[in-house]
Amino acid sequence: MAKTVPFDIIDGFNKSYYQEFNPQELINCFVVTGKGGSKGKAIFPSAGLNLTNGIKFSGTKKGRRSYKYNNNMYEVIGERVYKIDSRLNAILLGNLGTETGYVGIADNGRQLMFVDGTGGWIYNETLGTFTKINDPAFPATPQDVSVLADRFLVSLGTNSVLFSAMGDGTSWNALDKFAITSQPDNIVGLSRLNDRIFVMGERTTEVWASAAFELSDSSFLSFPFQRADVLPFGCSAIGSIKEAFGFLVWLTKDDDGVGSVVMTSGTQPQSISNKGILSEFAQYENVSDATSFIYRNEQGHVFYQINLTAENKSWAFDITESKWLSLTHEATNRHLAEDHVFFNNKHYIVAYNQPYVYQLSSKFYTDDGTTIRREGITPILADPTGNEITIHYIKFQLKQGVGSSTCGKDYTPQLRLQISRDNGLTYGYELMEPIGDIGQNQYETVFYRLGRAKSFVFKYIFDNNAPFVLLNAIICITVGLT
Numbered sequence: 001m002a003k004t005v006p007f008d009i010i011d012g013f014n015k016s017y018y019q020e021f022n023p024q025e026l027i028n029c030f031v032v033t034g035k036g037g038s039k040g041k042a043i044f045p046s047a048g049l050n051l052t053n054g055i056k057f058s059g060t061k062k063g064r065r066s067y068k069y070n071n072n073m074y075e076v077i078g079e080r081v082y083k084i085d086s087r088l089n090a091i092l093l094g095n096l097g098t099e100t101g102y103v104g105i106a107d108n109g110r111q112l113m114f115v116d117g118t119g120g121w122i123y124n125e126t127l128g129t130f131t132k133i134n135d136p137a138f139p140a141t142p143q144d145v146s147v148l149a150d151r152f153l154v155s156l157g158t159n160s161v162l163f164s165a166m167g168d169g170t171s172w173n174a175l176d177k178f179a180i181t182s183q184p185d186n187i188v189g190l191s192r193l194n195d196r197i198f199v200m201g202e203r204t205t206e207v208w209a210s211a212a213f214e215l216s217d218s219s220f221l222s223f224p225f226q227r228a229d230v231l232p233f234g235c236s237a238i239g240s241i242k243e244a245f246g247f248l249v250w251l252t253k254d255d256d257g258v259g260s261v262v263m264t265s266g267t268q269p270q271s272i273s274n275k276g277i278l279s280e281f282a283q284y285e286n287v288s289d290a291t292s293f294i295y296r297n298e299q300g301h302v303f304y305q306i307n308l309t310a311e312n313k314s315w316a317f318d319i320t321e322s323k324w325l326s327l328t329h330e331a332t333n334r335h336l337a338e339d340h341v342f343f344n345n346k347h348y349i350v351a352y353n354q355p356y357v358y359q360l361s362s363k364f365y366t367d368d369g370t371t372i373r374r375e376g377i378t379p380i381l382a383d384p385t386g387n388e389i390t391i392h393y394i395k396f397q398l399k400q401g402v403g404s405s406t407c408g409k410d411y412t413p414q415l416r417l418q419i420s421r422d423n424g425l426t427y428g429y430e431l432m433e434p435i436g437d438i439g440q441n442q443y444e445t446v447f448y449r450l451g452r453a454k455s456f457v458f459k460y461i462f463d464n465n466a467p468f469v470l471l472n473a474i475i476c477i478t479v480g481l482t
Helices: 275-282 405-411
Strands: 003-007 025-027 029-033 041-045 048-056 063-069 072-077 080-084 090-095 104-107 111-115 120-124 129-132 144-148 151-155 160-165 168-179 187-193 196-201 205-210 225-231 242-244 247-254 257-264 291-296 302-308 313-318 323-326 337-343 346-351 356-361 374-377 389-398 414-420 431-434 445-453 455-462 470-479
Touching: 025 029, 029 313, 029 323, 029 374, 048 346, 063 104, 063 337, 063 346, 063 356, 072 346, 080 120, 111 144, 111 151, 111 168, 120 168, 144 187, 144 196, 144 205, 151 187, 160 187, 187 242, 187 247, 196 225, 242 291, 247 291, 247 302, 257 275, 257 302, 275 313, 291 337, 302 337, 337 356, 389 414, 389 455, 414 445, 431 445, 445 455
Parallel strands: 025 323, 104 144
Antiparallel strands: 003 470, 025 374, 029 041, 041 470, 048 356, 063 072, 072 080, 080 090, 104 111, 111 120, 120 129, 144 151, 151 160, 160 168, 187 196, 196 205, 205 225, 242 247, 247 257, 291 302, 302 313, 313 323, 337 346, 346 356, 374 455, 389 445, 389 470, 414 431, 414 455
């Protein structure tokens, strides 16, 4: 006898190394939970990009870093450093020593410092000056920069950190430094969280804090920092380190190679990689070029996004929902975003492959006109006793009636469906059903007569210039002989 039952298809990425064990994926969509929807959760589309509301720099150099300082946005495009005002006017400040690679940026409230492995530069916004740091005590190969207790700190690529005079990133003393000594290690990068500096080596992380101890004669201890903790997590890539909204996230490294993505809010870091993500990263040969950023979208979700150009992959961890998703551009390439800044109450990203700064928003359903392929792969549907299942239909509960004459070919948006009968190893040809034009709010998207098998996996695809909101699915099935 046929029965109609809900089929819970809403979840994040958790694809197994052997995908026939768990083929679940989520691409360019994220999970939302709450009181709405038939099951209290839904799938929403990831944000799109728009260049009309962004900046197109001249030349062919690529985007490297974004930073917000006071009331301006700063962009590193190739070797060039630009200051962007509230009207998106770009002012060239000067050049760094490199065109590619990681750029460390930090500010002390009065000065903005850039380091790129070949030198350091200071921008004084009050004076309007952009100058190279020429103090002979400043290291020749500064790898990263952060600020603690009104001093700039730079890592040297060894086990040492050098710190500046208080309040002045142009003044340095070769003796003003400390080293990580918990075990032999080289520093990968630096980040500040809750007024502590996380000094991340390849194998461990040391946490350092301010050490302003008052002495009996009312003077203060001359050395300004002390080690507060040692964490058994190293770092695989300097660009994976990112702090925002009280979270610090990075890609770890241990004696066996690349580990998991970990996150801390000030106490012991915890792995946020599920089995699917662990399996993915274990297969990557090169993660050293990883870049990342943290942002909060219009729906209030906080995301950590990590991009790996050599592997051509982008991933996002939804900190709000503790779920992973994949982000793509043109279906198979990594996402365009290299870095992000929230400026003028808008989200902007700098592209990794072009001298462009795009506006990022959930109001955009394409990447500046390029189709965004939104895709999900469901869990395996099977009878636990091994009986064959006949599927009479599957009904997708969607935000219906989203077609618009302004969307060109997407006047009648289509949901596409592929079916696997071997637990996600292969899929059949695509089926298509409309989800309704504007005003058809009660439209039903139903796929009929889907056959019989011992297991089913569904891949749903949406790539129209229109909203995609998936609430749930209902299936009508018969278990056993009909």
